[in-house]
Structures are given as C-alpha cells and as structure tokens.
Amino acid sequence: MSEMKDAVEAALERVDLPDGGNLISRDMIRALRVENGVVRFVIEAPSAELARQMEPLRAIAQKATEAVPGVTSASVVLSAPTESKAPPQLKMGGHPKPQDSVMKPAGVKTILAVGSGKGGVGKSTVSANLAVALARAGKRVGLLDADIHGPSQPRMFGLTDKPASPDGKTIIPLKAHGVTVMSIGSMLAEDKAVVWRGPMLMGALQQMLMQVDWGTQDVLIVDLPPGTGDVQLSLCQKSEVAGAIVVSTPQDVALLDARKALDAFATLKTPVLGLIENMAVFTCPHCGKDSHIFGHGGVVAEAEKIGVPLLAQLPIDLDTRLGGDGGTPVAMGDGPISQAYAQLAERLIQGGIV
Secondary structure, eight states: OHHHHHHHHHHHHTOBOTTSSBTTTTTOEEEEEEETTEEEEEEEOSSHHHHHHOHHHHHHHHHHHHTSTTOOEEEEEEEOOOSSOOOOOOOOOSSOOOOSSOSOOTTEEEEEEEEOSSTTSSHHHHHHHHHHHHHHTTOOEEEEEOOSSSOOHHHHTTOOSOOBOSSSSOBBOEEETTEEEEEGGGTSOTTOOOOOOHHHHHHHHHHHHHTBOOOSEEEEEEEOOSSSSHHHHHHHHHSOEEEEEEEEOSOHHHHHHHHHHHHHHHHTTOOEEEEEEOSOOEEOTTTOOEEOTTOSSHHHHHHHHHTOOEEEEOOOOHHHHHHHHHTOOGGGSOSHHHHHHHHHHHHHHHTTOO
C-alpha cells in the first residue's frame, strides 16, 4: 500500500502549478489515503478565491492519479483555509496537571508495561510485535510509546502522518497493522531531539494517556524507556498498571540492569508478569549452526532464581530487523518468529492477563 502511495505522490509531483513548483513541492496535498486501490486526497489552496480558480488543476491531478497502476478510482477535493479562527494548537509537554483520579483511559481494560534496565535489548521491538500478535489474535490493542527521548514505534509501524487534534486538547492516535499507536515521535520530525527535564516528561506521559482518544481497548501496551526513571515512576504510581514484562538479552551486563528494573517494579508494587530473553540465539542462514552471541541461559536462570515465568526466548534474526526498519513488524508474517510472538500472545491471553 505504501508503494502505491509513493507512486501517487510521484504522479502529483508532475502536476505543475502556473506560478511555479508542483502540488508536492508546494505542500498542497492533505489527507492522502490509499485503500484497496481507491485514492482520496485534498488539494488545499492558499485562499478560497484561488481555490475557485483551481478546478482545472484539480481535474488534472485526478486524471494523473487514476493513471497510476493499481488505482481503481480517485476522489480529489479542493479546499482552502477558512476565514474563521483556527483551532488552538496542541502543545506537548509541560508540567503535569493536577489529577483527581488515576491516569487510566476510560475505554482501556488493562495496562501492560514493557520495560528493560538498559537500552539496546529489543524492548521496543518486543512491544511492537507483541501488540501486533495480540491484535492478530483478535484483541483490541493500543500501543503507547513512552520512550519520549528515543521514540521508535512510528518507524516500526510505518507511520508518517501526524496525529490530529481537532480542538487543541484531544489527540486522535494513528492506526497500523490492527494496532492503535501513540508516540511523540509522530508529533515531531524524525531527527528532532526532545530535550526535556523530568516534569516535561511526566506532562507528556499524562497527555498521551489521558488526552488521546484511545477508544475501547482490551490492552494498552506501554513501551517504557530504558532505566528506572521519571516515566516508570509516574506510570506505576499514578496509573493502574496490571503488570510489567522485563526484556533482557542473556548477556551479563544486560542482566545487571534488568535486575535493577525488576527491583524498581518491586519497589513500585507493580507485579512482574515474566521475563523475555531476547536475542537468545543466532542461527546462521548458511550453515545452520547456532551461535549464542550474547551468552546463553542468563535470563532463564534469573527467572528461575526470582520465581517468575520465562515468557519467551526470542532469537536474533534478519527478518526482525528488516521488519522493524521497514514498518512491517515481523509478527505480521507467518514465519517462525511470527509464530513465537503468536505463542507469547496466546500465553498472555490464556493466563487472563489480556
């Protein structure tokens, strides 16, 4: 579907404007959607007067779109800014507002946190694929990217649009692969840094929990940032978190930090539902030999030691990396990694967690 969208945008780049540039370079295309070969978008003119003069251009754009291979029909609408007052702009961050009740969206049944003691262990990859696997199992799933300094879920889900805010307060989240996704990464340019102190982080977390129109969800997975800082503290103290899953590699250094995450959840009285050993083994695609790049069995031993379930042992493989970078989580497929995530989702469902 994204390939067809790219082809449509390429066609619109060839629709030149009388005063120079084209529809894409002049940023006049809004709400471009491609569904089952049907293309819809809006051409936003600079003013209502110019919009009335642009009907021939609209017809050319529609004809160019219909000529794209795979497009069955196109609907193109002319629009222009109204003279009325624009809706207030949504501002993210800032100090959290006083809250009379816990931070739990009304339509969300269960909040499930996915954490790790350190970065680079695949926590966001596990969060994304678990969300997709639960959605494929028939659950209504939301995914909150709470890693505000390093958001990655927009890339993993192939999200390029910006969440809408009709009134400057309510945030309409994006959806992909059956999952409702909210990330501050969708509000900013991909290379834009978020340079905020703790109170700003807590304010953003409050907004993404309580101002987002999550709708009705069986589970809201919260992809936590690495470590045991402000976001973990705010979420576990001010929201109703049903439990946490801790992700680690078998490596001793990763396990040192994973134990800190486990201790933090214990301190915050948040139940740890289990551990996931990620990057457990690499199977060479050429010779079939298994290599334990990050060590072997460390998370298994830790789970036995503290008496919590080992929920999954996930290998390191190329398909997982390609799926994450390409916006199509590996859990969308039918291979062995997808089946591993499906089994993890089924285990959570059968355990009554989701």
